[in-house]
Amino acid sequence: MSANLAQCQTLVRKAVAAGAKALFLPEASDYIGSSAAETVSLARSVEDSEFVLGLQKEAQLKNLHINVGIHEPASGGKVKNTLIWIDDKGAITQRYQKVHLFDVDIKDGPVLKESSSVEKGSEILSPFETPVGRVGLMICFDLRFPEISLALKRQNAQVITYPSAFTMPTGKAHWEPLLRARAIETQSYVIAAAQSGPHHEKRRSYGHSMIVSPWGEIVANLGEEYQEPQIAVADIDLDLVAKIKREMPLLRRTDVYPVV
Numbered sequence: 001m002s003a004n005l006a007q008c009q010t011l012v013r014k015a016v017a018a019g020a021k022a023l024f025l026p027e028a029s030d031y032i033g034s035s036a037a038e039t040v041s042l043a044r045s046v047e048d049s050e051f052v053l054g055l056q057k058e059a060q061l062k063n064l065h066i067n068v069g070i071h072e073p074a075s076g077g078k079v080k081n082t083l084i085w086i087d088d089k090g091a092i093t094q095r096y097q098k099v100h101l102f103d104v105d106i107k108d109g110p111v112l113k114e115s116s117s118v119e120k121g122s123e124i125l126s127p128f129e130t131p132v133g134r135v136g137l138m139i140c141f142d143l144r145f146p147e148i149s150l151a152l153k154r155q156n157a158q159v160i161t162y163p164s165a166f167t168m169p170t171g172k173a174h175w176e177p178l179l180r181a182r183a184i185e186t187q188s189y190v191i192a193a194a195q196s197g198p199h200h201e202k203r204r205s206y207g208h209s210m211i212v213s214p215w216g217e218i219v220a221n222l223g224e225e226y227q228e229p230q231i232a233v234a235d236i237d238l239d240l241v242a243k244i245k246r247e248m249p250l251l252r253r254t255d256v257y258p259v260v
């Protein structure tokens with residue numbers, strides 16, 4: 001976990017050097033366990049987490065907002081897969097708990113049962129104001145369920161986030177088209193910070209951190225670089241968000257299908 005904090009501190013330095021107002025870090029930035037038992041045993045509450053306390057200090061020192069995916073203890077011997085927003089004073093001001101858990105058994109592909117160690121969240125967090133616009137939070141596998149992103153669009157999100165640790169085969173097949181679709185249909189920026197490279201002998205992540213414009217264009221893409229932590233940088237143009245919504249209103253037919 002201290003190695004992960006050091007990597008995140010490198011990313012903070014790079015973000016500050018690039019003049020960023022906010023830094024978006026991946027899902028599970030604190031650690032990726034090699035078993036359900038290890039995932040549970042490593043979870044710390046934020047008050048006792050050197051990783052979180054370290055990032056709060058960075059946020060305060062550098063006047064940088066930081067969005068970061070972590071694990072927190074839950075009841076019943078499980079953890080929560082959460083995303084916290086740390087403001088530029090170092091305070092945790094928002095928290096989202098992953099709603100959709102990744103339970104898959106793919107032939108010749110990943111077999112993962114996230115629900116064996118993780119408690120599922122049951123709330124959509126309303127978008128909130130930040131220096132980079134109104135941000136809506138989701139995590140990784142949530143990307144496959146447009147219902148949450150559409151609910152965030154309805155609540156006027158301007159930026160939506162999918163911090164992730166996608167698997168290699170599913171990433172190759174689905175990562176980019178899903179991110180671009182979510183950006184196009186929500187008419188929002190999509191910021192998707194992704195873990196990249198090997199975690200342990202059984203697990204490797206796809207990477208390709210991306211920022212997509214509300215028109216669906218990829219404005220930054222980190223590829224599979226993982227020798228040293230890298231940042232993707234983009235200007236968030238809130239006038240562009242407004243222009244796209246004005247020019248192409250996506251008025252829902254809630255007389256035909258339910259409101260989400």
Ligand SMILES: O=C(O)CNC(=O)[C@H](CS)NC(=O)CCC(=O)C(=O)O
Pocket residue numbers: 027028031032033039081101102112114140141144164165166167170171
């Ligand atoms: O394990 C942890 O501690 C952190 N959590 C994750 O890495 C999660 C659950 S295993 N990964 C995903 O949801 C990948 C989704 C994906 O790859 C897809 O939708 O195709």
